[in-house]
Amino acid sequence: MTEIVKSITTPIRLEYVYRPGRATSRFLRGLAEGRILGQRCPVTGKVYVPPRGASPTHGVPTEEEVEVRDTGTVTTFCIVRIPSEGLSIPPPFVAAHILLDGADIPFFALIHECPFDQVRMGMRVKAVWVSKEELAPTFESIRYFKPLDEPDAPFESYREHL
Amino acid sequence: MRDVAIVSFAQAPNVRCETERNEVEMLMPVVAEALAASGIARGEIGFTVSGSCDYIAGQPFAFVSGIDAVGPWPPINESHVEMDGAFALYEAWLKIQSGEVDSALVYAFGKSSMGDIAEVLTLQLDPYTVAPLWPDAVSLAALQARVALDRSRVTERAMAEVAARSRRSAKANPNAQLRGDFDVDALLAEPYLVAPLRKHDCPPVTDGAAAVVLAAGELASRSCARPAWIRGIDHRIECHSLGARDLARSASTEIAGEKAGAFTGSFDVAELHAPFTHQELILCSALRMAPSVSVNPSGGALAANAVMVTGLIRLGEAAARIHAGDARRVLAHATSGPCLQQNLVCVMEA
Amino acid sequence: MAERCAVIGVGQTKHDAKRIDVSMPGLVREAALRALADAGLGFADIDAVVIGKAPDMFEGVMMPELFLADALGCSGKPMLRVHTAGSVGGSTAIVAASLVQAGVHDRVLTVAYEKQSESNAMWALTVRIPFQQAVVAGAGGYFAPLIRAYIRRSGAPDDTGVRTALKDRTNALANPYAHLVFPGITFEQVASSPMLWDPIRYLETCPSSDGACAMVLASEKAAARAPGRPAWIHATAMKSEPTMFAGRDQVNPRAGRDCAAELYRKAGITNPRRDFDVAEIYVPFSWFEAMWMENLGFAAPNEGWKMVCEGATAMDGDMPVNCSGGVLSSNPIGASGMLRFAEAALQVRGQAGEHQIDGARRALGHAYGGGSQFFSMWVVASERP
Amino acid sequence: MSRSLQEAKHVLEYPYRRSVGPVLGRFFGALAEGRIEGVRTQTGHVLVPPQEYDPQTGEATGEPVAVASTGVVTAWAWVDRPRPKHPLANPFAWALVQLDGADTALLHVVDAGEMARMKTGMRVRARFRDERVGEIRDIACFEPEEAR
Known part of the structure; x- marks a missing residue:
């Protein structure tokens, strides 16, 4: 009697070559210099960080470069409590939306140097960079954000960014 | 059946490898050109539909950022087929035939150079x-x-x-x-x-993008001197x-x-x-x-x-x-x- | 000028974490053959097939409609493949309906599926891409901050999500096709389940399922010959907005509000809470029920949670939502949206079995996808439009 | 305008585990035993590889049918420089092989050494792997059946 096979394994491996394009290249080069560079939408004047070269609301190129600060306000966040593939740090940890000072769209980053259950909406935070020698054109140049010793921002100041 | 025509067409230069621009950056001028040629304002387009494939880009949801190229704000009536843009055009034609809309923007993009x-x-x-x-x-x-x-x-x-x-x-x-x-x-x-x-006997490896505007009846006649x-x-x-x-x-x-x-x-x-x-x-x-x-x-x-x-x-x-x-x-x-x-x-x- | 279109056949698979007993063709055929049987038809009677699913990387097959064509009796027929992220099941049904509404075909088979056990959804959703920021912890990690923002904005009580989860998990006990089944589940069990992506608990989260859904859509002429009661499509709508832009309201996205407004205008709905007898809404994390009640106009802004807390969305409430157990109970991603549309159709056909709302005449089917940016919806009713 | 950063490699890799269903499950089971089985459609055609349905109509197929491991090449293409993922590392032919007893052709490879030995209509025989696990690659390749 032939044994019925239930399943087979079919490994798939494909290799691709990625190129970041101009806007992302400028942003990543900025990180290598310890700077956070956004781009301004020519129609709405809003500053996008990281920039993708296009205004998502108007379908036009964003060319004007704007440097934003590495401080900002936590608009909202999630406490990740389960481990999963690809995480470099053990849970629990906080992943936050951070509205950088000078930007008009939240930036995603981790928050450390603060107990995870004390992170708040409105909390003021600052980027913690890798050492000067380690700065490189990658997102990893910013290790995470840490709390600033400042009063929380009022809800009204960021409610439009939720 | 309604009379429906292709009223404009634009494409990016087809190249072996587009190193400087991402898909959205490739699409933006093409969409703008097709819209301008049709004379139909961005906000007046009744339906937008695109064709692309995640495996060409090597990542899931590769089509999602594509819509940034059309500036979908206020929100638009939009769909996507995981197929060649020609089949997206078919969906647009259907939408116009159903009487729901009078015009449609169809676009497609793909950078074959990214993978083998x-x-x-x-x-x-x-x-x-x-x-x-x-x-x-x-x-x-x-x-x-x-x-x-x-x-x-x-x-x-x-x-x-x-x-x-x-x-x-x-x-x-x-x-x-x-x-x-x-x-x-x-x-x-x-x-x-x-x-x-x-x-x-074989095709070249190409990166490209294209856009087409469809319109029905009188709108088509107004949008194009010789509608197809x-x-x-x-x-x-x-x-x-x-x-x-x-x-x-x-x-x-x-x-x-x-x-x-x-x-x-x-x-x-x-x-x-x-x-x-x-x-x-x-x-x-x-x-x-x-x-x-x-x-x-x-x-x-x-x-x-x-x-x-x-x-x-x-x-x-x-x-x-x-x-x-x-x-x-x-x-x-x-x-x-x-x-x-x-x-x-x-x-x-x- | 559009032709009328009706649902004359509905089929779905038993949804499960691993449908190890079937191949992909076997899975889609299980749903398709049930829909055909319901419609009293065979593959030979079908004019065209429209298939939808979420990313191809879930199963590692590029454009799988090509190899599934034979399994769905498509040889010599038109076939289209839709992909609009999580809303795809809904938009696939809408594309299929437009084939009939455009007067091109009389009987269209539409199928949506996902066989997530072929890989791992968490892997496929968090593929690491060069030059981009790493995605943190899948869909839960993405949506949890939006839920937190909703709670802050609305002042909703913390147990709102628990209540929806308990309701949907209880409803699922009456749905023989549901994946997650917890007999005798209690409020305490949900409330004490572990936090995964705070504020989302384990039992407030959708599963990862293998499953498929299929429908046969027909013109008025073809529907007249159907053996069962048709569900008439009164309106469909789709709306999209960018994933991210300055000032975007991600909690109550305008694309969803605009989509509902267009849908209601087309269907003559003026008061959704009064005009609908039942709704099937895409709720992958329990809090989204309250959020979508507002987005869909069933409740005023910041008051959706009241419907949940008052029991309005329960089977015996005035606006029953997700009587099937919803996405929280079965989530073959590509099919989840079509399941909402199909369950709405089953309700107005009086064929929802143990989770039937008596006398349901008009129902809403809803799906969303991406970063709460792609919406597809339909209104089906027992009466002709 | 500054130019783009250097390129980076992106690898998309997963060992998909596929449930195969009853019809292919039996086919793969037979391959593990060094035999080839097809399936009969309602119209009497024998499909190899078998499918759960008739590709022309979508109707369910019937009982399994044993076919020979020999057959005829109905089409072929010669690969001088195999790719790393190809089943053979030496030059070989892709071929559609209609096995004796089957009505459809199976896509596989023919290890013929050189292109001059390939011909439409030639007879070939399956060479099975010694270590078989129940999958299509249990057939290592086909080879010209020159003894006949």
């Missing part, structure tokens, strides 16, 4: 008994060419003549990637890539297994051609989506192309083959002949799947 496209296309095959052997797209096309050589009037010389003619025609197409004069005897003296295919009216459009698929169908003919093209009205009257121009030389010969036979028809004056897929865009470009190129006043009745064809598994035929008139 012949190997990426292997993932289209039956995942149980075929894909695990990793036959690449060129090898499968070569099998089909063999069947055509064995069982029909296709010859290697006729195939080389298709290649030479396509690349000669492409000299007049500023957006083409491969163009020039080639000697058929010299081509035939080249070694096989995968026998019976030589390099010239869609008189018939249909697409058909046939069975997947290469060993269970007749590879020497394209049965699904025959049905789609019949349904689209391709066999009533003559054509000035036909733009056929044939990435491999023998496929053009198979398609010409399936569509009963008269020798007088100018086939692929743009150079076709042999001159530029941005996968997921090539079919939409065929529709756009054919329509552009009407827009320019160079043709009165044209046929456009698009294909999907291994060895011409799925085929779309569209008949347009001035």
Whole structure:
């Protein structure tokens, strides 16, 4: 009697070559210099960080470069409590939306140097960079954000960014 | 049926590798150009639909950022097919036929250069008994060419003549990637890539993007001096297994051609989506192309083959002949799947 | 000018974490053959097939409609493949309906599926891409901050999500096709389940399922010959907005509000809470029920949670939502949206079995996808439009 | 305008685990035993590889049918420079092989050494792997059946 096979394994491996394009290249080069560079939408004047070269609301190129600060306000966040593939740090940890000072769209980053259950909406935070020698054109140049010793921002100041 | 026409068409220059711009940056000027040519304002477009494929980009949801290129704000009526943009155009045509909208923007994008496209296309095959052997797209096309050589009037010389003619025609197409004069005897003296295919029988690897605007009735007449009216459009698929169908003919093209009205009257121009030389010969036979028809004056897929865009470009190129006043009745064809598994035929008139 | 279109056949698979007993063709055929049987038809009677699913990387097959064509009796017929992220099941049904509404075909089979057990959804959703920021912890990690923002904005009580989860998990007990089944589940069990992506608990989260859904859509002429009661499509709508832009309201996205407004205008709905008898809404994390109640106009802004807390969305409430158990109970991603549309159709056909709302005449089917940016919806009713 | 940063490699990799269903499950089971089985459609055609349905109509197929491990090449393409993922590292032919007793052709490879030995209509025989696990690659390749 032939044994019925239930399943087979079919490994798939494909290799691709990625190129970041101009806007992302400028942003990543900025990180290598310890700077956070956004781009301004020519129609709405809003500053996008990281920039993708296009205004998502108007379908036009964003060319004007704007440097934003590495401080900002936590608009909202999630406490990740389960481990999963690809995480470099053990849970629990906080992943936050951070509205950088000078930007008009939240930036995603981790928050450390603060107990995870004390992170708040409105909390003021600052980027913690890798050492000067380690700065490189990658997102990893910013290790995470840490709390600033400042009063929380009022809800009204960021409610439009939720 | 409503009268629906292609009223404008734009495409990015087809290139071997677009290193400077991401997909959105490639699409933006193309969408802007197609909209400007139609005279229909961005906010007035009734429906937007695109064609692209995650596996071309190597990441899930690759199409999502594409819509940034149209600036979908306020929110728009929008859809996406994981197929060539030609099939997105079909969905747009349906939407207009249903009476829900009067105009549509259709776009497609793909950077084939990002991966090994012949190997990426292997993932289209039956995942149980075929894909695990990793036959690449060129090898499968070569099998089909063999069947055509064995069982029909296709010859290697006729195939080389298709290649030479396509690349000669492409000299007049500023957006083409491969163009020039080639000697058929010299081509035939080249070694096989995968026998019976030589390099010239195969398409180039291409990055590209294209956009088309469709409009109905009076809006079409206002948007374009010579609209390319869609008189018939249909697409058909046939069975997947290469060993269970007749590879020497394209049965699904025959049905789609019949349904689209391709066999009533003559054509000035036909733009056929044939990435491999023998496929053009198979398609010409399936569509009963008269020798007088100018086939692929743009150079076709042999001159530029941005996968997921090539079919939409065929529709756009054919329509552009009407827009320019160079043709009165044209046929456009698009294909999907291994060895011409799925085929779309569209008949347009001035 | 559009032709009328009706649902005359509905089929779905038993949804499960691993449908190890079937191949992909077997899975889609299980749903398709049930829909055909319901419609009293065979593959030969079908004019065209429209298939939808979420990313191809879930199963590692590029454009799988090509190899599934034979399994769905498609040879010589038109076939289209839709992909609009999580809303795809809904938009696939809408594309299929437009084939009938455009007057092109009389009987269209539409199928949506996902066989997530072929890989791992968390892997496929968090593929690491060069030059881009790493995605943190899948869909839960993405949506949890939006839920937190909703709680802050609305002042909703913390147990709102628990209540929805308990309701949907209880409803699922009456649905033989549901994947997650917890007999005798209690409020305490949900409330004490572990936090995964705070504020989302384990039992407030959708599963990862293998499953498929299929429907046969028909013109008025073809529907007249159907053996069962048709569900008439009164309106469909789709709306999209960018994933991210300055000032975007991600909690109550305008694309969803605009989509509902267009849908209601087309269907003549003036008061959704009064005009609908039942709704099937795409709720992958329990809090989204309250959020979508507002987005869909069933409740005023910041008051959706009141419907949940008052029991309005329960089977015996005035606006029953997700009587099938919803996405929280079965989530074959590509099919999840079509399941909402199909369950709405089953309700107005009186064929929802143990989770039927008696006398349901008009129902809403809803799906969303991407970063709450793609919406597709339909209204189906027992009466002809 | 500054130019783009250097390119980077992106690898998309997963060992998909596919449930195969009853019809292919039996086919793969037979391959593990060094035999090839097809399936009969309602119209009497024998499909190899078998499918759960008739590719022309979508109707369910019937009982399994044993076929020979020999057959005829109905189409072939010669690969001089195999790709790393190809089943054979030496030059070989892709081929559609209609096995004796089957009505459809199976896609596989023929190890013929050189292109001059390939011909449409030639007879070939399956060479099975010694270590078989129940999958299509249990057939290592086909080879010319020159003894006949």
